[in-house]
Amino acid sequence: MTTIPQDKTRGPLLSDRQKDMIQKFAALGSLFALAVVFSATSNAFLTVNNAMTVALQVTSIALLGIGATCVIITGGIDLSVGSVLALAGVCAALAVKELGMPVPIGMLLGILVGTLCGVINGLAITRAKLPPFIATLGMMMVARGVALEITGARAVSGLGDSFGELGNGAFLRMVSIGDDGFPSVTFPGIPYPVILMIVIAIAVAIMLRRTVLGRHIYSVGSNAEAARLSGVNVARVTLFTYVLSGTLAGLTGCVLMSRLVTAQPNEGVMYELDAIASAVIGGTSLIGGVGTISGTMIGAFVIGILRNGLNMNGVSAFTQQIIIGLVILATVWIDQLRNRR
Numbered sequence: 001m002t003t004i005p006q007d008k009t010r011g012p013l014l015s016d017r018q019k020d021m022i023q024k025f026a027a028l029g030s031l032f033a034l035a036v037v038f039s040a041t042s043n044a045f046l047t048v049n050n051a052m053t054v055a056l057q058v059t060s061i062a063l064l065g066i067g068a069t070c071v072i073i074t075g076g077i078d079l080s081v082g083s084v085l086a087l088a089g090v091c092a093a094l095a096v097k098e099l100g101m102p103v104p105i106g107m108l109l110g111i112l113v114g115t116l117c118g119v120i121n122g123l124a125i126t127r128a129k130l131p132p133f134i135a136t137l138g139m140m141m142v143a144r145g146v147a148l149e150i151t152g153a154r155a156v157s158g159l160g161d162s163f164g165e166l167g168n169g170a171f172l173r174m175v176s177i178g179d180d181g182f183p184s185v186t187f188p189g190i191p192y193p194v195i196l197m198i199v200i201a202i203a204v205a206i207m208l209r210r211t212v213l214g215r216h217i218y219s220v221g222s223n224a225e226a227a228r229l230s231g232v233n234v235a236r237v238t239l240f241t242y243v244l245s246g247t248l249a250g251l252t253g254c255v256l257m258s259r260l261v262t263a264q265p266n267e268g269v270m271y272e273l274d275a276i277a278s279a280v281i282g283g284t285s286l287i288g289g290v291g292t293i294s295g296t297m298i299g300a301f302v303i304g305i306l307r308n309g310l311n312m313n314g315v316s317a318f319t320q321q322i323i324i325g326l327v328i329l330a331t332v333w334i335d336q337l338r339n340r341r
Contacts (some may be wrong), residue, residue: 007099023174027281027282027283027295027298027299027302028298029070029229030246030281030302031298031301031302031305032061032310033048033307034076034305035305037309038305038308038309038312040311041309041312041313042309042312042313043291044282044312045308045309045312046176048188049188049292050115050308052170052188052189052190052191052194053308054301054304054305054308055191055194055205055304056191056193056194056259057304057308058197058236058300058301058303058304059191059193059194059196059252059255060085060252060255060256060271060276061271061274061275061278061300061303061304062197062296062301063196063197063200063248063251063252063255063298064081064082064085064208064245064248064249064252064271064272064275064278065274065275065276065278065279065282065296065297065299065300066200066201066204066248066276066293066296067081067241067245067246067247067248067249067275068081068245068275068276068279068284068296069243069279069282069284069291069292069293069294069296070204070208070217070241070244071132071241071242071244071245071246072221072276072279072280072284072285072286072288072291073208073217073218073221073241073284073288073289073291074217074221074237074238074241074291075220075221075224075287075288075289076115076125076132076150076238076241076244076288077132077133077136077276078121078132078136078245078272078274078275079133079136079137079139079140079272079273080121080136080137080139080140080143080246080248080249081248081249081252081268081271081272082140082249082270082271083139083141083142083143083144083147083243083268083270084113084114084117084118084139084143084246084249084250084253084268084270085114085249085250085253085256085267086143086144086147086250086253086264086266086267087113087114087117087143087144087146087147087253087265088110088111088113088114088249088250088251088252088253088254089110089253089254089256089257089263089267089268090108090116090147090150090151090156090263090264090265091109091110091113091150091259092106092109092110092111092113092253092254092257092263093106093156093163093257093262094150094151094156094263095109095110095264096159096160096163097156097158097262101177102164103160103162103163103165104161105217107254110250110253110254110257111250111254112250113246113250114246114247114248114250114251114253115246115247115250116246117139117143117246117249117250118242118243118244118245118246118247118249119239119242119243120139120161120247121135121136121139121142121242121245121340122238122239122240122241122242122243123239124138124139125202125239125242126235126236126238126239129236134278139274141223144265147265148265151263151265151304153265153266154265155262155264155265155338156262156263157263157264159261159262159263160261161261163257163258163261164258164259164261165192165258166192166193166254166255166258167192167193167255167256167257167258167259167261168191168207168258168259168261169191169192170188170189170190170191170192171189171190171191171192171195171315172189172190173189174189174296193255193259195263196251196255198246200251201293201294201297203286204244204293205292205293205294208293209292210293213237213240216232216233216237217237217240218289219232220232220234220237220238220288220299221288221289221290222288222289223289225258248289253268273328274303277299277324277328277331278296278299278300278302278303279291279295279296279328280299280300280328280331280332280335281295281298281303281327281331282294282295282296282297282299282300282304283295283299283336284296286332286335286336288321289334302319302325302327303324304321305323306327307320310323
């Protein structure tokens, strides 16, 4: 029978796993509390259409949050994902419109642009030994500048319906013809971005929990020097997390621009904060070594439901920024208290 270690001055000490579970259940409790409050204040909140809308809105936060979680677990940070998202999206759009590439090839090019940005971030941190904050801050500015330069700071439009299929299509969408002869949507279907989000979340969660690479990611965040002495290639593992983050940012950019059927070089501003917030709300520790994808998904839905509910209740966008900012501050403060204890 196992016992929890005791501290004579503080009482029982909790393991990292126990602390992670407490944080995750706290985030889940917050999620249910928000759902109850907003369902009471708006009759349209608990509807199938709104549920699909929330899930679709959450995809961008969740995909970026998955990458942010892996980076933060290693003890790093990635501030560039919002700008990389924009650069990848406009590159995909320009490849389709200006170069005449098929949409799948153009979007693959956009994802590879995100991957390249992740590689540069990773090499700047592992080879040039730049602090992650500085390296990714530089990439944030460079990627945004390149996106604005290649588009002339104008939106790329006229991309055609096929470009919007990924972002606006849905699986099992049901449409019936009413008595008046007009089509009526009986079930909106599961949006393709939501399916993509679920598949990627499951894949990365399995990678973190069931593979050697995942164990190495946690060990690097817990103690990089001990991991190195144990035979872990710390630089390679760190590089992988930034490449993954960049790739997911590129994918998110393609999905988001597909939803808009227009590529906006100014898209993705402040998205990096949503990504980091979703990870931290879900229990990922900013000092590294602790975090789960399931927790990040809960955190992403907390942010998504909060925004959706505030919109339904007519709260202005400026007030929403204040509220979400306070939520982020409170979450990071709780994380710091947890780490001190």
